[in-house]
Amino acid sequence: MALALPQLPGLHSLPAPEHPELVAAPVAEALAAWPGAEGVAVVEIDPDLADTAAMSEAYDVPMAAGANCVVVAGKREGEERVAACLVRADTRADVNHIVKRLLDVRKPSFLPLERAVAESGMEYGGITPLGLPAGWRLLVDSRVADIDVAVIGSGLRRSKLLVPGSLLVQLPRAEVVEGLAS
Template sequence: MDAPIGHFDTALPAPDALGELTAPVAAAVRDWGGSVPADQIVYVDTDPQWADTAVFVQHYGQELLEKSANCVVVAGKRGGGTTLAACVVLSTTRVDVNGVVRRQLGARKASFASMDTATGESGMEYGGITPIGLPTGWPLLIDSAVVDLPYVLVGSGRRRGKLLVPGKAFAELPGAVVLEGLGAA
């Protein structure tokens, strides 16, 4: 199979690559119920040494820079409680944590979650967190620019490998809220 974007040696429909995914991501692909068929989500094998975005696009295709998204875990605090959420923005932007995220979560303070919290709570590897397979009940904030793309490159739950996901599929994920301006330049 050829990848819909980028230049990868190995590209498989995600349902055929469950063994390459972390348990929560594999379960989400196996139980997929969105309007986009699960086999349109593509797993591509990538080398972890090229995981950094700048190096990644040099190796796998410069066009991926505009078609890649980052998924980061944030913690919103209000009173004594903390709400974990995931944010998905294009890799050319930064998450507006202190503005859009804080307001959306109704938090007094919002910040990036620690690496231990992000990996421990998501069941995914740092640098590979993906919006597919996040814990039930987490808000999933997605920049509208991500949803508008035909295909978006995101993590696979591991540092090795990525997922190519039709943009509109992100809006159908559990807990998804599509927001304008979540990703700031």
Template structure:
């Protein structure tokens, strides 16, 4: 299945945009691990001020909200140990940090990682963090609803640009665990 590109003027296969991507994302695209062909990952050039999901869908169309996902970095603590992980949920939901994440990581306390930690450890910009190109030893928790979509719009590693990725590709990323109920109703 090819990516639906009707909303975007400047969309190209991600392998053609390696010089536009931050180094860890470009490296992940260059050495794509999954069964989904790498040319099905599409880079969409956007303005940095449109990076936040609400602003993005206002500009490109509200129907994209149902096909957008957020990737957030969480820190789980048990004793003196901290585990960093990434969570991918639909933009219409929020991450169940104190339930699903805490149990999956086997930690006593879990919270969103500080911005400096998230950007410093990933090599990505805050507001553009993507599951493509995360540190190889991190758990990647993916809500099942994300995997079920034909295509999902996520960050590209920068505030400028997005990636359009087949939902099933998230399950193929290193250390990915698909979980029911990771994303819970916002509000």
């Protein structure tokens, strides 16, 4: 039995795997390879409203329905360690404690914008946990699972993905972390 396509009022849901033109290339590849993709929708939005707060206000989507993906890096003994952290939009990733401990680095910091965009193949404001580079860890706050329909990036600023939180914690390579965000 196919999963119902996620919907939110005011947004027109399309099956994401059937619309690769609405997502970044690495995201389209990830959707094609992931069995859970049948439960993922894509919605077109105004690219000027891609930032979570602006999108939430313009489309009347509660912040608690959003999930943000931030990319963090740090070094230990000359080795760089990178992780994408997926947290509810109404929280913040605990970079200085939890992420630091999980990456086992001295000083974690957000990956510079230019590097995050270049290495992910995604646009700023659209970086998403689907289709991340193989060397990056994917840390997912356990509370993301509780979001009925999570609004996440699509890799592009002109669209968003709608994904049940219960599917996000099942993403390939996802490490579900209790208390990743506060």
